[in-house]
Structure formats: C-alpha cells, structure tokens
Amino acid sequence: MDGSYRTLSGKSLESNILFWGQENCKPNYSFKGNNVRDNYVIHYIQKGKGTFASANHSMVSLKAGDVFILPKGVPCFYQADGQEPWSYFWLGLSGIKIRAMLSGSLLSTQNYLKQVQGSKFCQSLNDLFNAAHSPSSLTNDILIEALLYFTFYNLNVEYPTKKRKNSITKDEQLRAAITYLRQNFDNPNLSIVDLCNKMDISRSYLYTLFKNNLSFSPQQFLINLRMENAKEFLANTDDPIQLVSRAVGYSDEFTFSKAFKRYSGFSPKMYRQSLPKQD
Structure with missing residues (x-):
C-alpha cells in the first residue's frame, strides 16, 4: 500500500471537506476498519478494478473511471482486484446539506456511478480534490466551497435520480x-x-x-x-x-x-x- 492522507480544518456547517486521501492498493486489499462511516466518503477510481457493496445492494464490479460513495451510517464493503488492484482518491464530506445535495442524484440510490470520466462532474470532482491539497487560506477555502457546490450541481444535472417511468408506448x-x-x-x-x-x-x-x-x-x-x-x-x-x-x-x-x-x-x-x- 502507498498513498497519502490529510485531515482538513474546514469551518462550514452546511458542506465541508473533512479529509482527503489517495491509495494504490495491493491485490485483494480490503478496508479493515469500521465499515460504517460517520461521514460521506466519495471515491474516484483512477486505475485498476475491484468490487463494492453497500447495505441492501448487490455486489458490483467497478473499474477505472467509476465512482462509489460510502454513505453516512451505511455498512459498506470494497476490495481491490487480485490481478489489477485499483488506485483511487477519496474525499470525506460533512455538513447538513450533503445528504440533501446527494438526494437528487443516481449516486444516492445505488451508491456508485460507472464511467464518469469526461463528464463535468468528474472534472469538478478532480478540481475539488486538487484544491484540497493546497494550504488553508481564505481564497482557497472559498474555492473549495465553490467547487463543492459545483461538483454537486454537475452530479445532479448529469446523473439525476431515475424517475419512475410513465406509461409511454x-x-x-x-x-x-x-x-x-x-x-x-x-x-x-x-x-x-x-x-x-x-x-x-x-x-x-x-x-x-x-x-x-x-x-x-x-x-x-x-x-x-x-x-x-x-x-x-x-x-x-x-x-x-x-x-x-x-x-x-x-x-x-x-x-x-x-x-x-x-x-x-x-x-x-x-x-x-x-x-x-x-x-
């Protein structure tokens, strides 16, 4: 395993990045800690592949270009592939608006999205991850908060919750x-x-x-x-x-x-x- 991790000292109650990390996983690596998180943690797979499951959902195979989220208070399991273990980065999110902003997206119902690379959501998520690396300052704190809202905006526009089909012929x-x-x-x-x-x-x-x-x-x-x-x-x-x-x-x-x-x-x-x- 090799990677990086950092906890941030954000101040927003509505939405905030608590921490970020990046990991190059070993074959068959799975997280051994508490699989019920106190915050939302969104992962973007940069290369390789693995499997992911959350409570009341079937196990799915995911690969580079896919996204999965560990919802707050929901048991989850994820494991790197034995032959092509994944590398991913993650962002830990907190705040009273996170759940509401997620609720209009497909990510909130199935907890993963496939092949988002090239989307505006993916671009803004990467921009947000890069901004989180910078030292805390007024301008960077403003940038992070702006990018956070923009990321959720793109998520809801490009990957909205599937509505119940009407009786269309x-x-x-x-x-x-x-x-x-x-x-x-x-x-x-x-x-x-x-x-x-x-x-x-x-x-x-x-x-x-x-x-x-x-x-x-x-x-x-x-x-x-x-x-x-x-x-x-x-x-x-x-x-x-x-x-x-x-x-x-x-x-x-x-x-x-x-x-x-x-x-x-x-x-x-x-x-x-x-x-x-x-x-």
Missing part, C-alpha cells in the same frame, strides 16, 4: 428518439449513450426498438441522417467539404469523407461533381 419512445437525433445530429459530441441517458432506457432496448421498426440500429440511423443531410449541403451549396462535415456533426473532414464514401460510393468531391449542373 414504444411508438412514442421511437418518435422521441428520432426527434432527438434529428435535432442534434450536427453536434459532433452526440452519442447513442447520450440518447439512452436522456430517455432513461438501456442501449440494448433502444437498439431493439430501432431494429424492429426501422431495420436500422440507432447508430446507423444517425449515420444515415448525417449522410442524407450532407448530400443536401453538397447539392445546394458551394461550401467547402470541411464546412459540410462540420454542419453534419463531424469535427474531422477526413473521417467525414471516409464515412460519406462508405455510404454513397463517392467521395464528397466526386459526389458534388456527379450532380447535374443547374441552370
């Missing part, structure tokens, strides 16, 4: 998915995972919904949507290929050109040249 779900893709196809960061999270459905369910009704996977539908719009741009504008690629959700012209040729059999330039000249 499959046709309505399909229409909603198609509408979302049509309205956002020009966003290069759009992904099918985003769509599933927004609709609160699994990727496999969405795949079946599209294949059974349209004979396309959601990803292929998105590609078709982008390519058909690209044809319109190529036919009706003199915009450079680079601008056309951006207009249909590709940040890279080369990637767009390859996708367009696979779809149409022509490069974007050749497709434009093959079109009949307009008088």
Whole structure:
C-alpha cells in the first residue's frame, strides 16, 4: 500500500471537506476498519478494478473511471482486484446539506456511478480534490466551497435520480428518439449513450426498438441522417467539404469523407461533381 492522507480544518456547517486521501492498493486489499462511516466518503477510481457493496445492494464490479460513495451510517464493503488492484482518491464530506445535495442524484440510490470520466462532474470532482491539497487560506477555502457546490450541481444535472417511468408506448419512445437525433445530429459530441441517458432506457432496448421498426440500429440511423443531410449541403451549396462535415456533426473532414464514401460510393468531391449542373 502507498498513498497519502490529510485531515482538513474546514469551518462550514452546511458542506465541508473533512479529509482527503489517495491509495494504490495491493491485490485483494480490503478496508479493515469500521465499515460504517460517520461521514460521506466519495471515491474516484483512477486505475485498476475491484468490487463494492453497500447495505441492501448487490455486489458490483467497478473499474477505472467509476465512482462509489460510502454513505453516512451505511455498512459498506470494497476490495481491490487480485490481478489489477485499483488506485483511487477519496474525499470525506460533512455538513447538513450533503445528504440533501446527494438526494437528487443516481449516486444516492445505488451508491456508485460507472464511467464518469469526461463528464463535468468528474472534472469538478478532480478540481475539488486538487484544491484540497493546497494550504488553508481564505481564497482557497472559498474555492473549495465553490467547487463543492459545483461538483454537486454537475452530479445532479448529469446523473439525476431515475424517475419512475410513465406509461409511454414504444411508438412514442421511437418518435422521441428520432426527434432527438434529428435535432442534434450536427453536434459532433452526440452519442447513442447520450440518447439512452436522456430517455432513461438501456442501449440494448433502444437498439431493439430501432431494429424492429426501422431495420436500422440507432447508430446507423444517425449515420444515415448525417449522410442524407450532407448530400443536401453538397447539392445546394458551394461550401467547402470541411464546412459540410462540420454542419453534419463531424469535427474531422477526413473521417467525414471516409464515412460519406462508405455510404454513397463517392467521395464528397466526386459526389458534388456527379450532380447535374443547374441552370
């Protein structure tokens, strides 16, 4: 085991970081102390993997990019993998608002989140951990408190508690998915995972919904949507290929050109040249 640990002297009653730590665990290492904590302790897994369980929840396997929390007053167990033991950092949180700020997030119901890397929540959590390392001062104390609220803001926005599904039909779900893709196809960061999270459905369910009704996977539908719009741009504008690629959700012209040729059999330039000249 190697790592670091520090207790902070915060003063806020509403929300506060009590301590932070970082650990590179040995194979099969598990915490041997009191498994019921007096405070909330959130962990971010930086590399490796392990298992985690909390009271009334099944054991789950977690890996780098995942987050788990030890809720206040709840028995928990977590153990590093025997072959690829995890490394993680943690933040101990206290204050009368912590529970309330957690309550609107999925983290509060299942006590873990998978693959949060790249999210605003993950970025602000890392910023908060880094700020906790700095010596105490008025400005750094203000920064820590601001980052703490910002972290919970991002947590609740990006990973809200799953609401009970309304009695929505499959046709309505399909229409909603198609509408979302049509309205956002020009966003290069759009992904099918985003769509599933927004609709609160699994990727496999969405795949079946599209294949059974349209004979396309959601990803292929998105590609078709982008390519058909690209044809319109190529036919009706003199915009450079680079601008056309951006207009249909590709940040890279080369990637767009390859996708367009696979779809149409022509490069974007050749497709434009093959079109009949307009008088």
